[in-house]
Structures are given as C-alpha cells and as structure tokens.
Amino acid sequence: MEIKKRINELKEELIELRRNFHRHPELGFEEYWSQEQVLEYLNKLGLEVSKIAGSGVVALLRGGKPGKTVLLRSDMDALPVQEETDLPFASEEKGKMHACGHDGHMSMLLVAAKVLTEMKDEIGGAVKFVFQPNEEDAGAYKLIEEGVMENPKVDGAFGVHLWSQTPSGYVDIVDGPQMAASHYFYLTIKGRGGHAGFAHESVDPIFAATNIVQSVQAVQTREIDALNPAVIMFTEFHAGSNMTIVPEKVEMKGSIRFLYEGGEEVLERFERIISHTCEAHRVSYELNYKVGNNLLSNDPASAELVRAAAEETLGDKTKVTGLIHTMAGEDFCDYLQDTPGAFSFVGVNNPEAGSNFPHHHPKFNIDEDVLPLGVELHVRTALRFLRG
Numbered sequence: 575m576e577i578k579k580r581i582n583e584l585k586e587e588l589i590e591l592r593r594n595f596h597r598h599p600e601l602g603f604e605e606y607w608s609q610e611q612v613l614e615y616l617n618k619l620g621l622e623v624s625k626i627a628g629s630g631v632v633a634l635l636r637g638g639k640p641g642k643t644v645l646l647r648s649d650m651d652a653l654p655v656q657e658e659t660d661l662p663f664a665s666e667e668k669g670k671m672h673a674c675g676h677d678g679h680m681s682m683l684l685v686a687a688k689v690l691t692e693m694k695d696e697i698g699g700a701v702k703f704v705f706q707p708n709e710e711d712a713g714a715y716k717l718i719e720e721g722v723m724e725n726p727k728v729d730g731a732f733g734v735h736l737w738s739q740t741p742s743g744y745v746d747i748v749d750g751p752q753m754a755a756s757h758y759f760y761l762t763i764k765g766r767g768g769h770a771g772f773a774h775e776s777v778d779p780i781f782a783a784t785n786i787v788q789s790v791q792a793v794q795t796r797e798i799d800a801l802n803p804a805v806i807m808f809t810e811f812h813a814g815s816n817m818t819i820v821p822e823k824v825e826m827k828g829s830i831r832f833l834y835e836g837g838e839e840v841l842e843r844f845e846r847i848i849s850h851t852c853e854a855h856r857v858s859y860e861l862n863y864k865v866g867n868n869l870l871s872n873d874p875a876s877a878e879l880v881r882a883a884a885e886e887t888l889g890d891k892t893k894v895t896g897l898i899h900t901m902a903g904e905d906f907c908d909y910l911q912d913t914p915g916a917f918s919f920v921g922v923n924n925p926e927a928g929s930n931f932p933h934h935h936p937k938f939n940i941d942e943d944v945l946p947l948g949v950e951l952h953v954r955t956a957l958r959f960l961r962g
C-alpha cells in the first residue's frame with residue numbers, strides 16, 4: 575500500500591472527524607460522547623475494542639503474523655475555556671473547548687487505525703490504540719491501573735501532540751527529558767495569634783512564611799546545577815482577617831517543576847529550608863504533596879525510531895528538529911515508567927491558517943493540513959517498531 579496516498583484519500587474524513595470532535599468538547603473523565611464516536615469507528619474496523627477508565631477506549635489490532643506489541647496513544651479531553659474563534663465548527667458546549675488539540679489527536683489516531691487495519695496481513699505483531707481521558711489532569715494512571723500495558727504486554731509506547739510552538743510541516747522530538755515533572759505542594763505555617771500591637775506575645779506566621787517564599791528560591795540559584803531546569807512557584811498565599819490581629823497560620827499552595835533526571839532533590843532541599851526557617855522563627859509547618867506528572871523522558875533509541883519515521887513522512891530531514899523542552903507536564907510519562915517509548919510534537923503553527931495562538935487560548939486552532947502528517951507519523955512509527 576502507498577501509505578501517503580491512502581492517507582491523503584482519507585483527508586476529508588479526517589477533517590470531518592476533527593470538526594465533529596471540536597463541536598463537542600468534554601472535560602476530563604466525562605468524554606462519553608467522544609467515547610461513543612471512537613467505539614463506533616473502531617468497531618466498524620473489526621478491532622478488539624473495549625472501554626477503559628470510564629470514558630476511555632482501547633482497541634487491539636492483531637497483525638497477520640506474530641511479533642511485538644506497540645501502543646499508540648491519543649488523549650480525549652477538552653478544557654474549561656469559552657471558545658472565541660468564529661470557526662463554523664466552533665464548540666457547541668458553553669464554557670468548554672478543545673483548546674489543546676486533542677480533537678485532532680483523536681481523529682489522527684482513528685484514521686491511523688483504519689490505515690493499519692488495511693495493512694493487517696503485512697503486520698507482524700499487534701497495535702494497541704489507546705484513547706485516554708483526562709490528560710490535562712494526569713488521567714493516564716487510571717488506564718495503567720486497569721491494565722492497559724498488559725494483555726498483550728506492550729513493548730513500546732508512542733504518543734504525538736499537535737504543537738503550536740512548532741511550525742506546520744515540522745516534527746520535533748528530543749532524546750531524554752522533554753516535559754517537566756510537576757509536584758503540587760500544600761504548605762501550612764503555624765504560629766500563635768495575638769494582638770498586632772504586642773508582637774512579642776505572638777508568633778507571627780506571616781513573617782516566617784514570607785521568609786520561606788524568598789529563601790527556597792536559593793535551591794535553584796545556589797544549590798543545584800544552574801543547567802538543570804527547576805522552578806518553585808507559590809501560586810496561593812492565604813492569611814489573616816483583620817489589621818489588628820496576628821493570624822494563627824498561613825496557608826500556601828504552589829508547584830515545583832523540574833526537567834532533569836534526579837530532580838526529586840529539589841523537593842528534599844525545599845523542605846530542608848522550610849524546616850530550618852520555621853525553627854529560626856519559632857513556627858511549625860505541615861507540608862503535603864500531590865504528584866501532577868512525572869518527568870517525561872524519551873528513550874533515545876525510541877526517539878531515533880520516531881525521527882526516522884518523521885523524516886520518511888516529511889521527506890525532508892531538516893524539518894525534523896529537536897528544540898522543544900518544556901516546563902509543562904504530560905501524563906504520557908506514565909506509559910514510559912517500565913516501557914521504552916517516545917513522545918513527539920507535530921507542528922501546527924501557521925499564521926495563515928490562524929493557528930498561531932498558544933495552547934489553552936480561547937482562539938487556539940490547529941492547521942488541519944497537518945493532520946495527515948500526524949496520521950502518517952503514527953503509521954510509520956508503528957510499522958518501524960514492529961519491523962525492528
């Protein structure tokens with residue numbers, strides 16, 4: 575089969591699928607309408623299809639010959655954003671929008687499933703197509719808990735994100751750390767309340783807390799290698815109720831992100847500074863974490879395979895770049911905990927197509943001419959992996 579030609583024949587169907595998903599955005603773990611569309615499409619292809627993680631779908635294509643199993647993943651969720659484009663297929667759901675491109679991801683993976691199914695007899699091994707809910711809030715763990723990596727066991731996992739920081743017609747992939755780990759923290763500083771006029775009779779938690787906000791920034795600038803990216807951000811700070819009262823406590827929230835192997839050291843150093851600052855100022859603290867995403871780090875051999883598939887897809891080596899490292903997170907990392915694989919970006923930035931707004935922006939849009947390239951990248955990645 576001439577893969578490129580076949581995908582181009584399916585371009586209209588691909589765009590229609592995307593527009594339909596775009597009209598009907600659903601938030602994380604509520605993707606039931608999308609799930610219905612995905613189920614219907616994959617059932618027609620005759621794949622072994624099942625629901626997973628509530629609103630997700632997993633489908634298995636068994637090739638004509640035995641071999642390895644490759645997983646291809648699309649996310650499904652939209653965002654709580656009120657769309658401000660005037661596209662004829664704009665969101666029909668108030669306050670919800672596919673503002674990250676996951677509508678494009680679902681349609682690309684569906685059409686890739688169709689093309690690979692048509693090539694079934696030539697395929698040695700199996701392809702697992704995963705449609706995952708709630709990427710925006712780390713939903714992947716749920717599919718993994720429900721066994722998505724088993725039966726058959728996945729030997730390699732690959733994912734694609736349409737990306738507005740990369741020009742249309744380009745693919746970007748790096749070896750190693752690509753998207754940041756994020757840990758959310760909840761920090762309470764407890765002092766002793768009292769009269770603002772008798773500061774010596776109380777223990778001021780605001781004084782201690784503001785010192786902490788300042789002091790922990792030394793982790794990045796003085797304690798770890800300056801070439802290792804890390805950020806400590808306080809994004810909430812609540813204290814007090816009146817101008818004459820020293821409050822009992824300060825409640826803070828924020829996130830710590832890092833983009834290098836071993837970045838968990840930032841968490842330990844963060845707490846060490848907090849505990850000593852608290853001791854210095856006679857307050858106590860309570861610190862809790864919630865893991866957002868782990869570090870997304872591409873296995874170099876898998877990244878090389880995707881690079882080769884991208885070069886074949888684009889027909890131009892110079893359009894396969896390795897520029898994007900980001901402090902944003904991506905739960906695709908969970909699929910790579912015990913399995914090799916890689917995540918890549920397919921550029922959609924094209925000012926002429928109006929697709930140059932950032933992800934999560936109310937005017938975000940994708941360049942639909944790129945969608946066939948995304949399909950082809952999926953197909954060629956899977957074929958190369960199963961051949962290798």
Ligand SMILES: [Zn+2]
Nearest residue numbers: 674710933934
């Ligand atoms: Zn997003």
Ligand SMILES: [Zn+2]
Nearest residue numbers: 674675676709
């Ligand atoms: Zn996204």
